Amino acid sequence: MRVERTVIPGARVVTPHHHVDERGELFESLRTDLLARDLGRPFAPRQITYSTSRRNTLRGLHSVAAPPGQAKYVTCVRGALRDIIVDLRVGSPAWGRHHVTELDAASGRSVFIPEGVAHGFLALTDDTRVCYVLSTVHVPGTQIDIDPLDPELALPWGFTEPPLMSEKDAGARSLAATRAAGLLARWGDTGDTGPLLS
Template structure:
């Protein structure tokens, strides 16, 4: 597998080596030892969650307050999506910058998203299914939601139709409002 740093410090794109044969293919979706080599720290899964979305569903931008913080390893296991991560760590050299990539089941590509980095996606196909491997369990009241259409972020969603969104995402605060409310985590090197 190939692990490459994105333009967001501590966030990595992981591309597996596919082994195709006449039955289909096989690949390693995650190798903690290889991931930990580039992270310089352990990644211990504490929760695995899934979402299923129809085409043109937009989810995010979401992160978790620190503490408890939550790193994520995100993989599309069916369908395809445009994945966008945003550095929300106050003081980070990449604060407010984003990274965009396509995740799809065919490639097996994944993203490692460190604590304090926001995540969102647009489903590009019906029945798009995402697997989230997370470093902490869900803690009610710790979710931070940022407006995915915040003009300051200018995220390239590439919409071809009006997106389906949750009420909490359509009512999410802007980056400036969230910053002013003191909700964003502080940058502490390549981690949070």
């Protein structure tokens, strides 16, 4: 698999090598040893969760309070989506910057999202299924929801009609309100303070 860095420290895009023959194909979606070597720290999965979404569904922006914090390895296993991550670690050299990745089942491409970085996606097809490999189990009351349509973030979702959103996401706080409430992780408290790529 090929591990690529992004403008967000600690975030990676992982593209597998496909082995194809007359029977079909095989690829490794996750190698924690290779990911850990690139990150300089281990990624130990504790929970795997799936979601299924209709086309034009917008899920996010979500993060998890630290502690416990939560790193995510996100893969589209059916359909296609536009994945967006935003560095919301207070004090990060990449504060407020985002990275967009198109994920689809055919490519097997994945995104690794470090603790403190918010995540969301727009489903591009009906029956889009996403697999989340998580570093911590779900702890009720620790999820942080931020308005994905906040003008301060101005994220390039690319929808052409109003997206389908949960009531919780549609009513989420703005980035400014979330920061003022002291809910965001601080840079250096999330385990990754690697250099910012140019």
